[in-house]
Amino acid sequence: MDFAFGPEDEAFREEARGWLAEHLATGPAPTPRAWERELGTGGWIGLAWDPAHGTYGNRTTTLIGQVVWAEEYARSQAPVRLGHLGETLLAPTLLAHGTASQRDRFLPAVARGEDIWCQGYSEPGAGSDLAALRTSAVLTDGGGTYRISGQKIWTSYAHEADWCFLLARTTEGSRRHHGLSLLLVPMDQPGRIEVRPIRDMSGAADFNEVFFDGAEADVEHVVGGEGNGWRVAMDLLGRERGLSTLAQQIGFAAELEDVIRLALDTGAAAEPVTRDRIVRHWAQLQAMRWNALRTLGTAGDPGAPSVAKLLWGRWHQELGELAMLIRGPAATLGPAAWDADRPYELDALQRMFLFSRADTIHSGSDEIQRTVIAERVLGLPKEPRP
Template identity: 70%
Template sequence: MDFRFGPEDDAFRDEARAWLDAHLVGEYAAAARDGRPGSEHERTPTRRSWERELGAAGWIGLGWDRRHGDYGNRTATLTQQVVWAEEYARSAAPGRVGHIGEKLLAPTLIAHGDDGQRNRFLPAIARGEELWCQGYSEPDAGSDLAALRTAAVRDLADGTYRVTGQKIWTSLAHDAHWCFVLARTEPGSQRHHGLSFLLVPMDQPGRIEVRPIRQMSGTAEFNEVFFDGAVARTEHLVGGPGNGWRVAMGLLATERGVSTLVQQIGFAEELAQIVQLALKTGATKDPVLRDRLVRQWAELRTMRWNALRTLGSGADPGAPSVAKLLWGGWHQRLGELAMQVRGAAAALGPTDWSADRPYELDALQRLFLFSRADTIYGGSDQIQRNIIAERVLGLPKEAR
């Protein structure tokens, strides 16, 4: 595959770099690198303002298919989308708060929604004004998503659905304006059948309760969400009644596959930080640690080229699962390597304990603790291997 940048890409890079340099000033410059995975609690008001700044300049939604309309986003080729991701990472811009809407919901609405849904929601996402969360996992339906029990009952009197149930591990639900919810709309249905994909407003006091889940890293970007007759309008059901599983799987393919390229740029930054620390502390004198550092670098390069190949090769039912297996294990090993490079000091907490900041870890400690979940969230490693075995290799399905 030929994946070289041309003159138009170079011009696009110059434009992106100039815009970022001009706008990453003041409070935005002070928030540099804040809000990355595991640190989503940092400078949320500033990052929400930054989201609107990006939207006003058309930088949100570069990869959206515009055959259905213009939603206020710039057009960009595949290579230009990669250029923007590289420049965004280079600039150390704040972590995004709108990525769930931009990278997950928007492509889903473009593929499965109708014109009314696209025209209502995509412009608001592109402006950076409305934030989203994902209502999939439940206490008894995590990796086995088809076992979910959240129900949505059609109210014929007012043309709405009433959603009742519990979702868990809902990232950024405490900041979101909307949640896309997978719920059972056909009573008595089982497994993948009878599910629907609903867009639910979060501002429903008494009908929706959000409870943060404190993690071992000390942060609480995950939440439990309780729905007690929450209202979703009929026209906000995506893909038609009972077709929720197909819509949901299309969204997960986006989460596990294409979007990982941007993620890998952040991985490279974390690896560089660990290499610099190893050089500073003399850890590179240990041949085992030195070999692990080189191996992490080589594996990251392999993942990058695999992601680029996937972007340019069209539909591949196993590509998203392969990508998830690769980056989940790689990032988890990187967190372990960071602690090995730090040595005994990795077990020490901060020296500036206070009542306001009783459990504030440094970046590498958070990396280690947060990455323990990398092989679970977004679909566990076991589930990804089953998908590859059954849907790609044609092996017999796992006994249930």
């Protein structure tokens, strides 16, 4: 298979690289919201959206063009995207399952970088086993709105979000995959929605738990129809990887370079075992990239996302372990450990090591991914379920 980029793709790469260089070099770093609006003004939000229903003010490009943009964005070390859930998950789902009024209501604001979205899926006791969720949405007497009660957890950027696409149980007494609906819920409902940050081992607090106590959602904001939430949610989750995996690998490559530099600086690169592990990590990263390119456009293939997650989750976790092994006893010390006047801080590799401890759990644990491959791809007998 030929993984080379053509002349048009390289021309698009130069355009993307030039725009990013220009807009990242002017003054102090923009706030996350200001950066989203800047991307929207430049037309860089929604490159992958199907133009059949309208472009909503953004530009569109080929699948390879989307790969180019994702790579250049990661390579430029541009800010972490605050609006990527709305762009890469919600928008394609509305294009596939939403009504015309829903698309016209929500997509322009996403394309302009104005509305920020979070994803209300996981719950305590219903993470990898999403079908066990208990959050309920009950129609009011007038029938125009739902009242939502329950709790979501590990909700990225809920503290910044304007809206949440939320999976809830709309049929009383339903179980597992039945009776679920995907609702679009405004987050600005004081007294009805409470967001509590969850601080991880690295000190960051991008995850949150969210409590819904009678929060309201318009009945017209059910995506795909009431009771069809599981089918819509699974289609949405199928979009969670793909292009984002390629961009993620640019960041992985930069982290691997930092580990190699550390090994050279400390002399650990002269040790055969360490050198072998570094080479293996480099080779595995190339294989992950080729696999990601090979499986682009395989929407609906249940095995491709699971294989990708299994590959990168363990790889990244082991890279963090390798970095700390190379650093030795100094791995337990922060850069300011010997300066009493400076607060204790973690450097980039220490943060990577701590954050990556969860890589084999979040976004679907390794056990769940293996079950998906076994049952849906290989056709093996299903695991016993209560």
